[in-house]
Amino acid sequence: MEESLVSADLLDKLRCHLCNLYLSVFPIYINDKGNEFICGRCNVQHEDKYIRDGSYEDIAQYIIFPCAHSVNGCKQQMCPQKLALHELCCAFRKLDCPNRSYSDCVWKGSINKLRDHFENSHRALFINDGKFEINFNNSLREYLLFFTENELFLVKKEIDSINGIFSCSVKHVIQIEDSKKYNYSLRIETANQFFNFHECSKRTVSIANEEKISFSNEFINEQLSYPETIIINVIIDEMEIQKSQIANIPKIEDSNTNLAIFNELECPICYEYMLPPIFQCLSGHSICNICKPKIVFCSICKGNIKYTRNFTLENLVTQLSYPCKYSKVGCPIALKAGSIEQHQDLCEFGSYECPLAKMENCIKKLNKNEINRHIETEHESYLLKFNKVNVTLNMLNDGRYREYYIIKFDKKLFKLCFAYFDFTFFWAIQLIYPSEDYIKYQLEIDIIDNSGNNLRAYARRPCMPYTKTENFFEVKGTYIMFLYEQINDFLTDKTLSYQARVVNGTMM
Ligand SMILES: [Zn+2]
Ligand SMILES: [Zn+2]
Ligand SMILES: [Zn+2]
Ligand SMILES: [Zn+2]
Ligand SMILES: [Zn+2]
Ligand SMILES: [Zn+2]
Ligand SMILES: [Zn+2]
Incomplete structure (x- = not known):
């Protein structure tokens, strides 16, 4: 057991004014009189009366505190940095x-x-072998308890007898910080040993989340030719992908890439890992900032x-270092909050709108x-084969005009936008698909003199990163523009001709 910096007497005084637990979970707030401390487990109600006590935190980070669940029997003691995670996963934490x-x-x-509680009070809901029987006579909802050697799982069983639907979800109840991640599948069996195997690879998550598997009565009857009794067998497997993921993620500190933490950090709505700012309901259930505006009530x-x-x-x-949200499809990047967001916007493993x-x-x-092939086969007419473009000025009649081309260069595709509005011509390009490579390219526009007077108008601008919007001309310096009157002399036969080229080079 680790030695604490402070005596038991002093430790006993380091308690939260609201929850009376140790001041071991940061941030710690202190009131204006300096006599009330509020711990990070609690909400500071009148923010104007409290300030964050950074100097306490500076010292307290070296103090070894007992786990908040020590009253329930937990013997763990550790510094605040580790304790916050331990308390989230502690096997002595209480639940209804x-x-x-x-x-x-x-x-x-x-x-x-x-x-023990299930064994004593819900004997019938305790499934040793992962098997339970269902029928569609009565609607019901209940949690079954199922355990493997080291892990506890709650199986939520739902029968909708009116519509003949059976649904099931499995929750993995975490008891240690570094518990593994699991898949589950359901096997539907009949009593006379004929069975069909229906595997759905779904992850199980901490107690808050659920991913349902549903079967209709009809489907089961078709698959198993109207069985008399239907037995559902829950099969739990360790998640293989997760193991290789761990191997891929650059290790900054062992505990930083711990999957149990990320289990806890999955937003209950979208299942993405929550990044700051993180919001919570009045009972403390967390939700990510992307889902927050979409809902009024806590989903839990x-x-x-x-x-x-x-x-x-x-x-x-x-x-923590967050694994990229595309890690499941192969991205090896893991970065701190604040950096991973930008990476995910540009991640090459993501999928994007055409x-x-x-x-x-x-x-x-x-x-x-897939993106290059898709454009070359499905939208071939957009490809700029010869880099010269003629624009008939009649098309500009109503004062606004916009069109897109695809330019192929250096085995990459670029989206060129040409527009006319406010008596001005505009051009800009984006590298298609998100990649940092966009900084390597520039767009060159040459206005071709159709008047025979050997005039030249030429401009060059950096290529832009891929965006989902069509806002090509909002940021100065990212597009080329010529006023109508600037190039009026170039235009004969009511035609503007220009050459568009992508070239190598960065603009400093
Ligand atoms: Zn507190
Ligand atoms: Zn504990
Ligand atoms: Zn109970
Ligand atoms: Zn979310
Ligand atoms: Zn809640
Ligand atoms: Zn990525
Ligand atoms: Zn398309």
């Missing part, structure tokens, strides 16, 4: 009986007592989501490897 909303059970106890407890920031979690996550989606009503989602 999962069947509370489906029965009159009011049990509340620690995670490691859950198994149906409580109100106010603009409450979860500073404890935000503080904790600044220490660059001609709006013009062509194309609904294809494409990744980097």
Whole structure:
């Protein structure tokens, strides 16, 4: 056991004014009188009365605190940096009986007592072998408890007898910080040993989340020719992808890429890892800032989501390296919050709208490897074969005009936008598909003199990164422009001719 910096007496005084737990979870706030400390587990209510106590945190980071669940029997002690994560995963943390909303059970106890509770009070909901029977006679919802050697799983069983639907989801109840990630599948069996195997590879997540697998009564009848009894077998497997992911992620510090943390950091709505700012409901269930505007009530407890920031979690996550959200499809990048967002916007493993989606009503989602082929086969007419373009000025009649071309250069594709408005001609290019490579290229526009007077108008601008919007001409210096009157003398036969080229080079 680690030695603490401070005596037991002093430690006992380092308690939160609101929850009475140790001041071991940051940020720590102190009131204007200096006599009330609030810990990071609690919400500071009147923000004007409190300031963050950075100097306390500076010292307290070296103090070894007991786990907040020590009252329930946890013997762990550690410094605040590790403790915040431990308390999230601690096997001594309390929860309500999962069947509370489906029965009159009011049990509340620690995670490691859950198994005993099911054995004593919900014997019928305790499944040893992962198997349970279903029928479609009555609607019902209940949680079954299932455990493997080291792990606990809650199986949510739902029968909708009116529509003949069976749904099931499996929740992995984390008990240690570095617990593994699991897949589950369902096998539907009949009593007389004929069975079909229906595997759905779905991840299980911490208690908050669920990913349902549903079957209709009809489907089961078709697959198993009207069985008398239907047995569902839940099969849990360790998630293989996750292992290789760990190997790929550059290790900054072992605990930083810990998957159990990221299990806890999955937003219950979108399943993406939550990045700051992180919000929470009045009961403390967290939600990411992208989902927050979309919902009014917490998806877990149906409580109100106010603009409450979860500073404890935000503080904790600044220490983490997030795997890119495309890590499941092969991206090896892991970066701190604040940097990973930009990477994800440009990640080569992401899939993106077709660059001609709006013009062509194309609904294809494409990744980097598919995008060039898609354009060359599906939107071939946009490819600029000879780099000279003629624009008949009649087309500009109503004062606004815009068109797109695709330019191929250096085995890459570029989207050229040409527009006319406010008596001005505009050009800009973007490298198609997100990549940092855009800085290597520039656009050159040569206005061709159709008057025979050997005039020359020429401009060069850097290539822009790929954007989802069509706003090519909003930031000065990112596009080429010529006023109509500047190149009026070039125009004969009511035609503007220009050459568009992509060239190598960065502009400093
Ligand atoms: Zn507190
Ligand atoms: Zn603990
Ligand atoms: Zn119960
Ligand atoms: Zn979300
Ligand atoms: Zn909630
Ligand atoms: Zn990535
Ligand atoms: Zn397309």
